[in-house]
Amino acid sequence: MFKTILMSFDGSGPSVAALAVALDLAQTYGAALHIVHVTDAAQGSTSADTDVFFAPAEALIHKSHAEDLQEQSQIVLHQARVIVGRTEATNVTTTLLTGAPDDAILKHADAIGADLIVAGRRGLGTLRGLLMGSVSSRLTAHARCPVMTVA
Secondary structure (H helix, E strand, C coil), X not given: CCCEEEEECCCCHHHHHHHHHHHHHHHHHCCEEEEEEEEECCCCEEEECCEEEECCHHHHHCHXXXXXXXXXXXXXXXXXXXXXXXXCCCCEEEXXXXXXXXXXXXXXXXXXXXXXXXXXXXXXXXXXXXXXXCHHHHHHHHCCXXXXXXX
């Protein structure tokens, strides 16, 4: 049924639960699982576990702030790899994307031919998320494939 599953991971509780579901689905269907994390450079933020890390957009000109965001993003992806490592999953990749999370995830889903997107119902979004709604709700509204949200 599913051949290519895209999973959006931000380290929040709902995304950890969503990763467990995505891993189960990938193993059940023999699907490739693509785990992505998005650094929103325009907002100067990334999220890791229960924290959202911000750097002012003007400060991103300075390499150290961009490096900090990159480092925090790699921590989030490492957390996902640790969770995957506790399973027998084999066809799993992790990718760091940049941009507005919903746009980056949707573009990546199209690029890899995802036939399912799995995301936590509520992640660690930024102020943009509070104003415009959650990433998962925007994914559900605009994806070209089914979107499963996990609480």
